Amino acid sequence: VLLIQGEMDVVSDGSDGDRWPELDDYITMSDFYQPFTSYGWRKQTDTPNPLLARWEEKLKAYEEEFAITGLSIERNRYLREQIDFLKRGVLDMKNRSFLIAEADPFMVIPLSFLGRRDENPFGPAIGDFAVIAHENRLFPAIVGDAGPTYKAGEASLRIAKEISENASPYNRPESDLHVTYMVFPGTAEETRTPPDLARWHETCAALIEEIGGLAEGYELHQWSDWIAEKKSALEAESDSEGDDEQEGEADADATGDGTE
Numbered sequence: 001v002l003l004i005q006g007e008m009d010v011v012s013d014g015s016d017g018d019r020w021p022e023l024d025d026y027i028t029m030s031d032f033y034q035p036f037t038s039y040g041w042r043k044q045t046d047t048p049n050p051l052l053a054r055w056e057e058k059l060k061a062y063e064e065e066f067a068i069t070g071l072s073i074e075r076n077r078y079l080r081e082q083i084d085f086l087k088r089g090v091l092d093m094k095n096r097s098f099l100i101a102e103a104d105p106f107m108v109i110p111l112s113f114l115g116r117r118d119e120n121p122f123g124p125a126i127g128d129f130a131v132i133a134h135e136n137r138l139f140p141a142i143v144g145d146a147g148p149t150y151k152a153g154e155a156s157l158r159i160a161k162e163i164s165e166n167a168s169p170y171n172r173p174e175s176d177l178h179v180t181y182m183v184f185p186g187t188a189e190e191t192r193t194p195p196d197l198a199r200w201h202e203t204c205a206a207l208i209e210e211i212g213g214l215a216e217g218y219e220l221h222q223w224s225d226w227i228a229e230k231k232s233a234l235e236a237e238s239d240s241e242g243d244d245e246q247e248g249e250a251d252a253d254a255t256g257d258g259t260e
Contacts, residue, residue: 006153106144127188140204
């Protein structure tokens with residue numbers, strides 16, 4: 001096991017048109033929000049990524065500006081770099097889906113940790129299973145993203161809000177070195193697929209057992225399907241609005257009949 005002790009910063013990135021074609025505005029309108037996570041898989045439906053149109057619009061604007069003659073060398077260089085970056089991103093969003101930090105439990109490791117398996121058996125990889133401990137609670141997760149080499153101790157918004165209801169993309173749930181990240185190197189599944197929270201729980205529980213199991217009175221948190229819950233809530237709200245409209249129409253009809 002690779003054991004990391006740290007605080008918990010919050011990552012809010014990621015998108016998946018297949019599972020959730022809508023994202024909260026307060027996140028997606030951020031200049032720092034990225035549609036991607038290092039962990040991704042082949043798209044399964046034709047529903048476009050919710051940020052694809054925005055990226056295509058920005059790409060078009062940069063290409064139109066780049067076609068203008070007389071721009072400075074610095075501006076041309078900047079536009080060329082942005083166009084290349086946006087083209088790669090647009091292609092990636094058309095072909096793959098990614099974790100959603102609001103919904104999926106995952107942790108972030110420093111980029112400097114990756115690609116070290118040849119020199120160190122404890123070198124982690126994207127997709128490895130992990131268990132995160134805070135106080136007396138343990139959360140199953142995977143290594144879902146990589147970040148700056150100077151930062152160790154970061155997890156998805158889903159995990160952060162479970163630790164503190166005040167957590168947000170701009171407010172970490174734990175500022176002291178009170179979070180233990182246990183990564184199980186070499187456990188990443190060969191084929192990447194959309195999150196299966198029940199399977200993740202089962203796998204993490206088995207890995208914990210292999211290193212001695214949980215002490216009496218402790219249990220591994222069971223994640224609910226946040227996306228399914230949110231979809232059900234929206235459907236119920238839509239049905240309720242539809243019922244209200246039908247009742248309003250019925251009242252109007254009744255009033256009309258009485259007047260006649």
